[in-house]
Amino acid sequence: MSILVYRSQFPFTRDARVRWMLEELGVAYTTETVMLLADTAQYKKVNPRGKVPFFVGANERKNGETVAISESGAILLHLAEEYDEGGKLLPKASLDRARVYQWLFHTVSDLDPVMASIFANKYFRAGQDGAEAAAAASEETFARLAIHIESALDGNDYLVGNAFSIADIALGVTLEWGARVGVLAKYPRLAAYHGHLAARPSLTKVLLDSAPAQSAA
Numbered sequence: 001m002s003i004l005v006y007r008s009q010f011p012f013t014r015d016a017r018v019r020w021m022l023e024e025l026g027v028a029y030t031t032e033t034v035m036l037l038a039d040t041a042q043y044k045k046v047n048p049r050g051k052v053p054f055f056v057g058a059n060e061r062k063n064g065e066t067v068a069i070s071e072s073g074a075i076l077l078h079l080a081e082e083y084d085e086g087g088k089l090l091p092k093a094s095l096d097r098a099r100v101y102q103w104l105f106h107t108v109s110d111l112d113p114v115m116a117s118i119f120a121n122k123y124f125r126a127g128q129d130g131a132e133a134a135a136a137a138s139e140e141t142f143a144r145l146a147i148h149i150e151s152a153l154d155g156n157d158y159l160v161g162n163a164f165s166i167a168d169i170a171l172g173v174t175l176e177w178g179a180r181v182g183v184l185a186k187y188p189r190l191a192a193y194h195g196h197l198a199a200r201p202s203l204t205k206v207l208l209d210s211a212p213a214q215s216a217a
């Protein structure tokens with residue numbers, strides 16, 4: 001089995017989900033760094049979408065067949081199917097599994113774009129024309145979505161069945177962006193949830209892991 005994860009120079013981009021899951025599973029992997037915000041023409045020869053994460057895995061159990069896929073949610077599900085036979089991070093029970101799917105898809109399709117807009121406008125575009133208003137508009141949208149996460153976390157440490165799963169891995173990274181620009185302070189339950197996810201050694205390692213010097217871009 002050999003696994004290569006294309007990541008960015010930032011520790012907190014969506015590739016953090018894939019690295020975090022691999023750390024949780026104790027599966028070995030290597031990374032290649034793509035310099036986002038720079039010229040990614042070279043990288044687009046490898047992954048025409050030009051985004052991270054990009055996962056390349058050769059699976060000896062399957063005759064060395066290689067899979068090369070984008071989309072952090074899809075990669076988490078693929079890793080669960082291939083490397084988490086015990087169902088540590090994706091419950092076997094069908095109802096809990098369905099709830100994990102729900103939160104995973106809600107995070108990557110609905111929450112990510114909103115939080116990415118808040119983060120980009122407060123971090124990368126800070127001080128630029130229109131950035132503050134754009135961030136405020138996205139914060140209003142996030143407030144409406146956050147109600148449902150807060151309610152799922154009422155009395156629970158994790159999103160589904162009070163057990164850590166890939167749903168928490170997906171959402172934990174989205175919330176990391178919010179924490180970095182001070183948005184979570186308005187949501188004590190989300191802040192506490194993010195705090196205990198961030199205390200997991202696997203995530204601490206991923207977020208402290210500065211990108212190796214080599215670049216695929």
Ligand SMILES: N[C@@H](CCC(=O)N[C@@H](CS)C(=O)NCC(=O)O)C(=O)O
Nearest residue numbers: 013014036050051052053071072073
């Ligand atoms: N839906 C995709 C989004 C991937 C994505 O937008 N990644 C960002 C980093 S977090 C990126 O590569 N941005 C560079 C670009 O858009 O050119 C996923 O979940 O993997």
